[in-house]
Amino acid sequence: MKVRTRGHLLISVAGVLGILGATTLATGQVAPVSPPSDTDMATSLRLSPSQYKLAITDVFGESIRVDGRFEPEMRDQGMLAIGARTENMTDSSLETYDNIARAVAAQVVDERHRAGFVGCKPRSDAGRDDACAYAFFSRVGALLYRRPLTTGEIEGRASAAGAEADKLHNFYSGLRLSLAEMMVSPQFLFRYKRMEADPTHPGQQRMNAYDKASTLSFFLWNSTPDPELTRAAASGELNTNDGLKRQVDRMVDSARVASGVRAFFADMLVFSDFDAVSKDPNFFPRYTLSIKDQAQEQTLRTIIDHVVGRHGDYRDLFTTPNTFLTKDLASLYAVPFIDATANGQQQRWLPHTYPADDPRGGILSQASFTTLWSPSGRTSPTVRGKALRQNILCQRVPAPPGNVDFKFVEDISNPKYKTTRDRLTAHRSEAMCAGCHKITDPLGLALENFDSAGGFRSTENGVRIDASGETNGTMFDGPLGLAKVVHDDPAATACVAERMFAFETGYLPPKTESGWKQIESKFAASRYDVLELMRQIALSDLSYRSPNTKPAPARNQ
Amino acid sequence: MNSKIKTLTRRRLLRGAVAGGAVTVGLPILDCVLNNKGTAFADGAPLPQRFAAWFWPLGVGEEDWRPAGTGKEFEWPWRFGPIKSFRERTNLYSGSQVNLDGSANQTHFTGVQGYYTGAVTSSGDYFNSTDIIIxxxxxxxxxxxxxxxxxxxxxKSSWTASAGGKIPDEVSPVALYKRIFGAEFTDPNAATFVPDAETMSRRSVLSGVTDERAALEKSLGAADRQKLDYYFTSLRALEQKLDIQLQKPAPLQACVKPKENDDDGHAVGLISDAMTRHDLFCDLFAMALACDQTRVVSIDITQGMTGLRRDGDPTSHHSYTHEEQIDPALGYQAKVAWFQQQYMQGLYNYATKLDAIKEGDGSLLDHMILFAHTCHGSPRLHSLRNYPFATIGNGGGRIKTGMHVATPGDAATRITLTMQLAMGVPVSTWGTGSNRVTTPISGVLV
Structure with a gap:
């Protein structure tokens, strides 16, 4: 397998873009499009911050930094990827993009980089050179917009750059301003899914090949299409089943698929909420700002190793004894950990395998779950149980009723109620509270061996923690018991499949359609290999169909 | 002539001279921009109105905060003790509620959704908040x-939303400082003004994005075209921001660039840390208003399901509202009350900072409304009844103050309608279902 090293496309893709320029730019034509319907849902997706950064790195290389803070993403129906479709641009967000774009553009044309990126030398540095600017924007524009630009579009950019170059008496200033403007354009910030008439199936529509390439690339690699994928779009190969399969197989087999897997699980596991997590240093001195990052990294490393490295069964993520630890994390989990080569570094990652009966195994016992879903001072089994239901099993937990009288609720000063379990049990004696708390609490109570900051504990206020529970008639005990329950729950695999589809498309799958059932059954047949799930979703017509069109009648096979 | 506005300090003159480079220092323009009473610009235009929303979590108490007496004659409730010194410029509003009309009550959300956006829905929609309408x-x-x-x-603690949806809050005082008072800030009192060539060029090239619009729109469905509309609304805001930066600003006597700070907006768990940051934001907002960089600001201390704690105590304010027993001697939850008093102290600090900025014949606070709102009536019950609201300031003479306004059983949207009307929003009906109102609270608007 050939793996492309992370270099910049601006130089490596020149050959492909030359082909595009010859075939498409000469005509200035864009593909015909369907008329919009009046009762549809948006399908465009805003680039996530990680996609934006990877795309810039892929276009310009790692020496170009993406500095500045992005406005926080909004989550919808459990996924940021759905929020990327449903949320609208705000004034402050566009202002942020403008700041970031100007900083990137300034680097691209600075004295250190201009020779490599601009690709031609202007007649004079002190004014316009439209031919040189045209050449620059025809290459860069195609990479940023993920499709070849029309002649008019390139001329517009070159002309704007020329006008400002004359005003500012600097060719590169003009280039910089015009480049920054491209990077605040919706055509860079949003991925569009444009439909066009399908010449091979009259009366039907298909997704524009360049948009299809972007869909694939951001789904599987979390970044912009590479030259080979762009070539397949330009040549029409991507419109054929064989051509699509070749590209999907190539991309799933590439080491870069780890970027897609990483981005997906960071989204599904709600890691964006770590921004709002803090723990009291008086109670949890080991929980530092760095631990927040390490907690997420531990889980992502565990997942990448299991899913990409081992092609492991998704369900085993909840029980796997294999993980990676730093000294800091080992200390948090009270795990004996000797790093003879660390040389004093706190964050060196080493693989670690727990004994088979160790309660720290599986991703639910990791600090990325137990600390994210705990208030800052103490644990809340309700919050953990609710998070598990909603984010791992895709189950809805009803909101608490209003105007509840909490006179029977937990009394932390009452000597009868020493542990969280005692207090919650008292709370569940209230009929109106019992319904929901029975759904959430038994799952969360099984993780009581992990305090609010993820530290392992066996007692609370001097009393041994009882981490037993029952759900759907199944009795279990402690984190390992819970892990087994989640492992065996069919909702877990259905949930990851559903969220994976949403990660690609920005909406939930049509679960009653045969196409979706096929994906689910192939996922099961692969023994829940997540890469196989991604491959099947990437190959499915569901991914490239407009959600606004009714499914086409089944074709004769 | 008002003596307060003719003072031109040597420091101010020098700062103008330095900022402008080699300049000619002309007449003290500050004297001539306001009318004789200091209530309006010399050309007759009124001083700008401002609106500041301020959200604190979990109300103020059970029934014990409702003042005895209404109108001007009422006993000041101890729950609002910290802002008592602003009594003559404050209104306390009691008794109003948010009506569910059969929708689910999502605690900490539905109440604000109801009175602040006018619509209660089970779907969690949140559009067009009162601050944005204003x-x-x-x-x-x-x-x-x-x-x-x-x-x-x-x-995500934000309660601000446009027609396009929620607008996330800024969390970092450093970032807010840079956004308002960073390199793009133009001192309105500088003696000279030279439009920035780079800004002119930025403004010029942005039109290229608009040039692409028609072609892009043709390829999109109706929903994506609407989404694109929101994008272009924000693009116009960006263009307008640049346009404003290219114009010489009117002098503003009270505008002084505030001090920089080093708070990066990291997550905090202690109420003391949150309120320290709160005061930093108040300083920045007070000066953003005084420098007319914006006329509408919102502070959200934290979400209703707040995790803020007292130092040394692992239990959060929110947990205490559920767990703390009512003290039989006091008749209320003492620890919960402590948190609520911290927030009210913050409100006092904010009002004091706004009042310290002299403007015309009074203070900045006199030309604005500081609107304090919360997510629940009774914190312990998380109720949607008997909401406590407070306003400080008369909005430049648009509302009467010094009153306890009791509207038992009335829709809380009447209060937000009153705020909108006080700020000049042309609105005749507000809200949906039984939260729909057509008239403001009687006796408040001037």
């Missing part, structure tokens, strides 16, 4: 139409 009327010509911040490090 900003669309009074803030449309400013560098920032509105600004909103959260003090807990969580951008």
């Amino acid at each position: 900003a669309n009327t009074i803030g449309a010509r400013n560098r920032f139409r509105s600004l909103s911040v959260a003090c807990d490090g969580d951008a």
Whole structure:
């Protein structure tokens, strides 16, 4: 397998873009499009911050930094990827993009980089050179917009750059301003899914090949299409089943698929909420700002190793004894950990395998779950149980009723109620509270061996923690018991499949359609290999169909 | 002539001279921009109105905060003790409620959704908050139409939303400082003004994005075209911001660039940390208003399900509202009350900072409304009844103050309608279902 090293496309893709320029730019034509319907849902997706950064790195290389803070993403129906479709641009967000774009553009044309990126030398540095600017924007524009630009579009950019170059008496200033403007354009910030008439199936529509390439690339690699994928779009190969399969197989087999897997699980596991997590240093001195990052990294490393490295069964993520630890994390989990080569570094990652009966195994016992879903001072089994239901099993937990009288609720000063379990049990004696708390609490109570900051504990206020529970008639005990329950729950695999589809498309799958059932059954047949799930979703017509069109009648096979 | 506004300090003169480079220092323009009474610009235009929303979590108490007596004659409730010194410029509002009309009550959300956006829905929709409706009327010509911040490090604590949806809060005082008072800030009192060539060029090239619009629109469905509309609304805001930066600003006597700070907006768990950050935001907002960078600002201390704690105590304010027994001697939850008093102290600090900025014949606070709102009536029950609201300031003479306004059983939307009307929003009906109101609270608007 050939793996492309992370270099910049601006130089490596020149050959492909030359082909595009010859075939498409000469005509200035864009593909015909369907008329919009009046009762549809948006399908465009805003680039996530990680996609934006990877795309810039892929276009310009790692020496170009993406500095500045992005406005926080909004989550919808459990996924940021759905929020990327449903949320609208705000004034402050566009202002942020403008700041970031100007900083990137300034680097691209600075004295250190201009020779490599601009690709031609202007007649004079002190004014316009439209031919040189045209050449620059025809290459860069195609990479940023993920499709070849029309002649008019390139001329517009070159002309704007020329006008400002004359005003500012600097060719590169003009280039910089015009480049920054491209990077605040919706055509860079949003991925569009444009439909066009399908010449091979009259009366039907298909997704524009360049948009299809972007869909694939951001789904599987979390970044912009590479030259080979762009070539397949330009040549029409991507419109054929064989051509699509070749590209999907190539991309799933590439080491870069780890970027897609990483981005997906960071989204599904709600890691964006770590921004709002803090723990009291008086109670949890080991929980530092760095631990927040390490907690997420531990889980992502565990997942990448299991899913990409081992092609492991998704369900085993909840029980796997294999993980990676730093000294800091080992200390948090009270795990004996000797790093003879660390040389004093706190964050060196080493693989670690727990004994088979160790309660720290599986991703639910990791600090990325137990600390994210705990208030800052103490644990809340309700919050953990609710998070598990909603984010791992895709189950809805009803909101608490209003105007509840909490006179029977937990009394932390009452000597009868020493542990969280005692207090919650008292709370569940209230009929109106019992319904929901029975759904959430038994799952969360099984993780009581992990305090609010993820530290392992066996007692609370001097009393041994009882981490037993029952759900759907199944009795279990402690984190390992819970892990087994989640492992065996069919909702877990259905949930990851559903969220994976949403990660690609920005909406939930049509679960009653045969196409979706096929994906689910192939996922099961692969023994829940997540890469196989991604491959099947990437190959499915569901991914490239407009959600606004009714499914086409089944074709004769 | 008002003596307060003719003072031109040597420091101010020098700063203008230095900022402008080699300049000629002309007449002290500050003397001539206001009318004789200091209540309006010399050309007759009124001083700008401003609106500041301020959200604190979990109300103030059970029934014990409702003042005895109404109108001007009432006993000041101890729950609002910290702002008592502003009594003559404050209104306390009691008794109103949010009506569910059969929708589910999502605690900490539905109440605010109801009175602040006018619509209660089970879907969690949240569009067009009162602060943005007001900003669309009074803030449309400013560098920032509105600004909103959260003090807990969580951008999702925002209650601000446009027609396009929620607008995340800024969480970092450093970032807010840079956004308002960074390199793009123009001192309105500088003696000279030279439009920035780079800004002119930025403004010029942005039209290229608009040039692409028609071709892009043709390829999109109706929903994506609407989404694109929101994008272009924001693009116009960016263009307008640049346009404003290219114009010489009117002098503003009270505008002084505030001090920089080093708070990066990290998540905080202690109420003391959140309130320290709160005060930083108050300083920045007070000066953003004084410098007319914006006319609408919002502070959200933290979400209703707040995790803020007292130092040394692992239990959060929110947990205490559920868990703390009512003290039989006091008749209320003592620990919960302590948190609520911290927030009210913050409100006092904010009002004091706004009042310290002299403007015309009074203070900045006199030309604005500081609107304090919360997510629940009774904190212990998380109720949607008997909401406590407070306003400080008369909005430049638009509302009467010094009153306890009791509207038992009335829709809380009547209060937000009153705020909108006080700020000049042309609105005749507000809200949906039984939260729909057509008239403001009687006796409040001037």
